[in-house]
Amino acid sequence: MKTRLVENRQTANYHRSGRTDKGVSALGQVISLDLRSKLIGAAGSEGGPASEETPADRAPVSEELRYAHILNRVLPADIRVLAWAPAGREFSARFSCLHRTYRYYFPGGGLDLGRMEAAARLFEGTHDFRNLCKMDVANGVLNFRRTVLLARVRRVLGPDQEEEEGRREPGSPYGMCLFEVRAQGFLYHQVRCMMAVLLLVGQRLEVPSVVTQLLDIHSNPRKPQYSMAVDYPLVLYDCAYENLEWVFDSDAHAFNVTHLQAMWTQQAVRSQLLYSFLQGLGQAPHKLQADDGPDPLRDWGRAQPPQASQADSLLEGVRPRRYRPLMERERCEGLESRIRHYAKRGRIELPEGMREEEEEEEGRVRRKRRASRDGENGLAE
Amino acid sequence: MKTRLVENRQTANYHRSGRTDKGVSALGQVISLDLRSKLIGAAGSEGGPASEETPADRAPVSEELRYAHILNRVLPADIRVLAWAPAGREFSARFSCLHRTYRYYFPGGGLDLGRMEAAARLFEGTHDFRNLCKMDVANGVLNFRRTVLLARVRRVLGPDQEEEEGRREPGSPYGMCLFEVRAQGFLYHQVRCMMAVLLLVGQRLEVPSVVTQLLDIHSNPRKPQYSMAVDYPLVLYDCAYENLEWVFDSDAHAFNVTHLQAMWTQQAVRSQLLYSFLQGLGQAPHKLQADDGPDPLRDWGRAQPPQASQADSLLEGVRPRRYRPLMERERCEGLESRIRHYAKRGRIELPEGMREEEEEEEGRVRRKRRASRDGENGLAE
Numbered sequence: 001m002k003t004r005l006v007e008n009r010q011t012a013n014y015h016r017s018g019r020t021d022k023g024v025s026a027l028g029q030v031i032s033l034d035l036r037s038k039l040i041g042a043a044g045s046e047g048g049p050a051s052e053e054t055p056a057d058r059a060p061v062s063e064e065l066r067y068a069h070i071l072n073r074v075l076p077a078d079i080r081v082l083a084w085a086p087a088g089r090e091f092s093a094r095f096s097c098l099h100r101t102y103r104y105y106f107p108g109g110g111l112d113l114g115r116m117e118a119a120a121r122l123f124e125g126t127h128d129f130r131n132l133c134k135m136d137v138a139n140g141v142l143n144f145r146r147t148v149l150l151a152r153v154r155r156v157l158g159p160d161q162e163e164e165e166g167r168r169e170p171g172s173p174y175g176m177c178l179f180e181v182r183a184q185g186f187l188y189h190q191v192r193c194m195m196a197v198l199l200l201v202g203q204r205l206e207v208p209s210v211v212t213q214l215l216d217i218h219s220n221p222r223k224p225q226y227s228m229a230v231d232y233p234l235v236l237y238d239c240a241y242e243n244l245e246w247v248f249d250s251d252a253h254a255f256n257v258t259h260l261q262a263m264w265t266q267q268a269v270r271s272q273l274l275y276s277f278l279q280g281l282g283q284a285p286h287k288l289q290a291d292d293g294p295d296p297l298r299d300w301g302r303a304q305p306p307q308a309s310q311a312d313s314l315l316e317g318v319r320p321r322r323y324r325p326l327m328e329r330e331r332c333e334g335l336e337s338r339i340r341h342y343a344k345r346g347r348i349e350l351p352e353g354m355r356e357e358e359e360e361e362e363g364r365v366r367r368k369r370r371a372s373r374d375g376e377n378g379l380a381e
Numbered sequence: 382m383k384t385r386l387v388e389n390r391q392t393a394n395y396h397r398s399g400r401t402d403k404g405v406s407a408l409g410q411v412i413s414l415d416l417r418s419k420l421i422g423a424a425g426s427e428g429g430p431a432s433e434e435t436p437a438d439r440a441p442v443s444e445e446l447r448y449a450h451i452l453n454r455v456l457p458a459d460i461r462v463l464a465w466a467p468a469g470r471e472f473s474a475r476f477s478c479l480h481r482t483y484r485y486y487f488p489g490g491g492l493d494l495g496r497m498e499a500a501a502r503l504f505e506g507t508h509d510f511r512n513l514c515k516m517d518v519a520n521g522v523l524n525f526r527r528t529v530l531l532a533r534v535r536r537v538l539g540p541d542q543e544e545e546e547g548r549r550e551p552g553s554p555y556g557m558c559l560f561e562v563r564a565q566g567f568l569y570h571q572v573r574c575m576m577a578v579l580l581l582v583g584q585r586l587e588v589p590s591v592v593t594q595l596l597d598i599h600s601n602p603r604k605p606q607y608s609m610a611v612d613y614p615l616v617l618y619d620c621a622y623e624n625l626e627w628v629f630d631s632d633a634h635a636f637n638v639t640h641l642q643a644m645w646t647q648q649a650v651r652s653q654l655l656y657s658f659l660q661g662l663g664q665a666p667h668k669l670q671a672d673d674g675p676d677p678l679r680d681w682g683r684a685q686p687p688q689a690s691q692a693d694s695l696l697e698g699v700r701p702r703r704y705r706p707l708m709e710r711e712r713c714e715g716l717e718s719r720i721r722h723y724a725k726r727g728r729i730e731l732p733e734g735m736r737e738e739e740e741e742e743e744g745r746v747r748r749k750r751r752a753s754r755d756g757e758n759g760l761a762e
Contacts, residue, residue, distance in 0.1 A: 025654060027661050082662070083678060105653045107646055150672055156653065157668060158539045174645070176653045180672075233650045235657070240674060248681050254688065257664050260655060262694035264555070265488055267652035269614045272486045272537065272557045273406060274645040276616070280408050281463070283638050287538060291531055291561075293621060297464060300629050307635065313643035 015094040017239040021189075023231030028101070028238035032093035038065045061086060061247045068252040080256050085244040093239075099149055101182040101238040102191045104229065108155065109173025110308030111202035116153045119201040119208035120179060122215070123151040123194060130335055131214040131223040132194050133187035137338040140348050141187070144217075144335075150182040153198065173308045174275060174284060180237070192228035197326075199229060199315055205323050213327060222331035227316040283307060396475040398620040402570075404612030409482070409619035413474035419446045442467060442628045449633040461637050466625040474620075480530055482563040482619040483572045485610065489536065490554030491689030492583035497534045500582040500589035501560060503596070504532040504575060511716055512595040512604040513575050514568035518719040519728050522568070525598075525716075531563040534579065554689045555656060555665060561618070573609035578707075580610060580696055586704050594708060603712035608697035664688060 017030040068081040075081070090096075130144035156176050179195055197214065200206040213220055278284040282301025312319070336354065343350040350358060398411040449462040456462070471477075511525040537557050560576055578595065581587040594601055659665040663682025693700070717735065724731040724739075731739055 025658075027658050103657065105650050105657070107649060109642070152672065174649070176649065182672075232647070233654065235654055237657070237661075238674065238676075246677050246681075248678070250685060253662070253682065253685055257659070257662060257682075257688045258690050258693070260658055260662070261490070261664075261688065261691045264652055264655040264659060265691045265694055266613070267648055267655055268488060268555070268557065269486050271645055271648035271652050273614065273616055274641060274648060276484070276486070276618070277406075277408050277641055278638070278645060280618075281634070281638060281641070283642075291533065291563075293619065295619075296627050297629070300627075301634065301638075304631060304634055307638045307642065309639050310642045310646045312639070313646055 015092040017093040017097050018100055018236045020234075020236050021231055024234045024236065025232075026236035028236055030093045030097070030239045030241070032087060032091055032096075035067065036065070039063055061245070064247070066249055066252075068249040072252055072255070077259065080259070081252065082256065083246040083248045085246045087244065096241055097184070098240040098242065099182050099184050100186065100236065100240075101150075101180065102186070103235050103237045104179040104181075104191060104195045105156070105233045105235075106177055106179070106195075106199070106314055107173065107310040108175050108177045109310035111177075111199070111311055112204055113153060113155070113177060113202065115204070115208050116179075116198050116202040119198055119211045120151040120153045120181075122208060122211040123148050123181065127215040128217045129187055129190055129215070130217055131220060132190055132197065134189040134193070134228075135223075135335065135338060136188045137335070138342050138347055142335075142339065142348075142351060144187060146183055146185060146187060146190070148181060148183045150180065151194075152180050154178060154180075172285065173310060174278075189228055191234060192231070193226075195229035195234075196226055196315055199311060200226075200326070202311065206326060210326055220327075222334040224326045224329040224331055226326060226329065229314050230316055233314065396473040398474040398478050399481055399617045401615075401617050402612055405615045405617065406613075407617035409617055411474045411478070411620045411622070413468060413472055413477075416448065417446070420444055442626070445628070447630055447633075449630040453633055453636070458640065461640070462633065463637065464627040464629050466627045468625065477622055478565070479621040479623065480563050480565050481567065481617065481621075482531075482561065483567070484616050484618045485560040485562075485572060485576045486537070486614045486616075487558055487560070487576075487580070487695055488554065488691035489556050489558045490691035492558075492580070492692055493585055494534060494536070494558060494583065496585070496589050497560075497579050497583040500579055500592045501532040501534045501562075503589060503592040504529050504562065508596040509598045510568055510571055510596070511598055512601060513571055513578065515570040515574070515609075516604075516716065516719060517569045518716070519723050521729050523716075523720065523729075523732060525568060527564055527566060527568060527571070529562060529564045531561065532575075533561050535559060535561075553666065554691060555659075570609055572615060573612070574607075576610035576615075577607055577696055580692060581607075581707070583692065587707055591707055601708075603715040605707045605710040605712055607707060607710065610695050611697055614695065 012033045014033040015031065017028075018026060020026050020029070064086075067084045071081045126145060126147040128144045129146050133144065135141065135144070154177065156178050158176065179198060181191055181194065197206070197211060201208055201210065214224075275284055279286040280295070280298055280301075282298045282304065283306065286298065339348070339350065339354060340358070342348045343354075393414045395414040396412065398409075399407060401407050401410070445467075448465045452462045507526060507528040509525045510527050514525065516522070516525070535558065537559050539557065560579060562572055562575065578587070578592060582589055582591065595605075656665055660667040661676070661679055661682075663679045663685065664687065667679065720729070720731065720735060721739070723729045724735075
């Protein structure tokens, strides 16, 4: 749930923890900004900007303005404030964040979860992720090294399930799974690119070690062309901070839960309905009931080849008829080329090392032109 | 999946099994109509309307036009032909239907399923359902007696569940349930009205015997005012016929399954995402993982009163602050009053019994007016 509250971000000292794309959700989004306070300021005064005081000087937070309640009344229904915390002047939701965790939910049908888990683990550690993001050179992003603290793939348990010893049989193709990844910071579209590669691995179109190849920017300085995963299954799940004392609001909470349960109901009922259609076509398990009549469609459907295409729709774009392995595909423009492109247009400054190269290259070009001109004028050696 | 294929229903001999409202789905919808055929007609001719021949005269149906394939190519994505069957001239999808089965899916949270099941059983049998439908007198529906062959409420199992002996503990509030009802024919909005009453019973706002009261049209000739259940969880699940040999199409089937799985994926992922939000707020069970960090929001949320409002959003309209028992509410206009209303306007004919009453009443009114006029003229006795 993103919160964009103020017009003038500069004077409000507004910072946000995560930048999520249009179709991406967030449970753990955090913003920081200056708000008026009932408690902070000289005794008896109106109160001033909350960030001028340190937490130790405050009156009990239960006496403070009910920020969650006040804000939720003016926010759109799909953006909800869950809690607030007092913070010092130096605090920034963006720069004080210890790490961020994203989750990507997907159905396990037709996918090799073991391979996906192996591939995911290869993402852990400090790597250059230029081949697993959309490079944002125009906005000055020139360093693609990031440290992934955690990258896991696992099944999730549905509402009625409890994990019991001995019940480790592979789940139904309609069971839900999740890719969870944690880092201090992420590049633009990084998680969706990582997920796209994991889906190709899960579909057995690539082997897990393709991740190692993509992270090897010396052998592979330019990114193979591939579509990223779709946006809606992605959620910014958690952003971690130190020394924040969160203040919750029971009424706001109750309202949020009611609202979320209503939304969940709509989605869950619709997916149950569609699941029942797939049962009716013999493509999902169906437990016979005493009252069930004969069902020629279901019986015939059962005899057809089982289809496990649930995850196919999670990759953007059209699927080509014949699969092309990632490493055999056309490559995108490399980093250096993009840097020069934007430096020429004055968008960014050329980095040190490239400036010297650039001057050498210009010198060579000048000398070549002169030689060519001299040649035409009969002055060549 | 409704199918509306032809402009001129009369000449095409078009009949449909079930009439579903805008937001209602169908897996078992059946239509009948005349189609051109590759096989029927004089040997060597183009073929004529398929219904002119009896099934016994036909060439093998595998040689026939691929109706499912042909139609699906021109239908919108959310309407799919699943199969076809040859039928004799006298067949009508509407009048030859033995019975129709509807399903209404709903989450069990906060609902007493035992009471709902008891109430549902009371619907079975032959009853006058005028208090459990939207009367459609304007279109000539004057008889509200229908026979409900089956009315059940039960939990459904999710994709990863198998029913095992001894595992009969009450399901999670996020587990899905279903109301299934079968009858030869249904009145307008009947299932949604029945479901509304079942939801009130499930919420313990009414007792199961309220069904008996609603079916007792002598004591309760006029329907209490109540909202029906929302449309999207309802599906026309099955329509039963005799002596139909369904012909399936493997390619059409494969395409339908792929399409349905993609749709299921979108809904299922979104509902899993929302479920994870509810877990994050401590309002749904969460199994701790090794990598889980501290979660003050979830811990605090767990200590709040649990909310099981999942099914609240299934009743149309706004909930009043104080609940009014059905039998204490305002009543809608009764059947007789509606009949007179539409008969006056020439929409329908007055039934026999009411015509005599009407004439008696008119006689009384005329005599009263005459007496009053005579009185004014000084001619009264």
